[in-house]
Amino acid sequence: MYPFMYYFDPTYILVIIGAIICAIASARVHITYSRYDRVHNRRGVTAEQVADMILRSAGIMDVRIMRVNGNLTDNYNPSNRTLNLSDAVMGKTSVxxxxxxxxxxxxxIQDQQNYGPLRLRAISVPLANIGSYLSWPILILGVILGSPKLANIGIIVFLxxxxxxxxxxxxxxxxxxxxxxxLSESQILERDEVKKARSVLAAAAMTYVAALFSAFLQLFRMILIAGSADRDD
Ligand SMILES: [Zn+2]
Structure with a gap:
């Protein structure tokens, strides 16, 4: 009816909601981390000493502990067997x-024990990359060509x-x-210190829940867009 209606896509609100939820989750990690970054463990051990202790006691001798640039960019890389600790973590004694x-x-340890979901995630990485690159172009092409079948392929790829x-x-x-x-069984941290470390890790876990939720919102948006293409036929 109004020209702007052709340019404003109301389903974009789903993208905004997803982005806000992810931003809140990420902010919570940084707030929780900086709160407990001020609490130093009573044993006075550093993060990499703890990592070294844990790896050795699990019988893992071939994983190197390295420093990686950035703030909370910590990761374990199974392909070159390195445990990468960020500037915010390396050398720090905070809980x-x-x-x-x-x-x-x-x-x-998951890698050492061949933990199933870790293997499955490694396999799904290339597929997820293909999905994130191709799903939207296929969907949009389906809408432009007026082919609901093609639009649905875009949605399936996004799965x-x-x-x-x-x-x-x-x-x-x-x-x-x-x-x-x-940390608690080896008494590296005391009970109250474990509780604080748990808060940090729980906040970090919520970022993955937020990412999943925002992916579901995007899926919902794709279904709405594909459906409107169908009606225009
Ligand atoms: Zn992790």
Whole structure:
């Protein structure tokens, strides 16, 4: 009816909601991390000393602990067997830094024990990449050509992204669970310190839940757009 209606896509609100939820989750991680980055562990050990202790006691001798640039860019890389600790974590004695380092050790232990969801996630990475690159172009092409079939293929391709986000959840929750169990059983951290490390890891886990939720919103948006293409036929 009005010209602007052709230019304003109301389903874009779903993208905005997804982005806001992800931003809140990410802000919570940084707030929680900086709160417990001020609490130093009573044993006075550094994050990389803890990582080294955990890896050795799990019998993992061939994983190197490295420093990686950035803030909370910590990761475990199974392809070159490195445990990468960020500037915010390396050399730090805070319970927050120790929680993050132990979490990455959790991934190294998953790798050592051939943890199924970790393997599945590694397999799903290339498919998820294809999904995130091709789903929208295929969907839009389907809408332009007035082919609901093609538009639906775009949606199906996007399901690889959803599958990846889904399989990430058990991998992340399990790594944190292992980390906190080891930290408390080995008495690296005391009970109240474990509780603080748990808060940091719980906030970090919520970013993966937010990412999954925002992927579902995007899927819903794609279904709406594909459906409107159908009606225009
Ligand atoms: Zn992780």
């Amino acid at each position: 927050a830094a120790i929680g993050v380092a132990a979490h990455e050790c959790g991934h190294a 690889f992204v959803i599958a990846f986000e889904l399989i990430t959840l058990p991998v992340e929750f399990n790594a944190s669970h292992r980390a906190l169990k080891i």
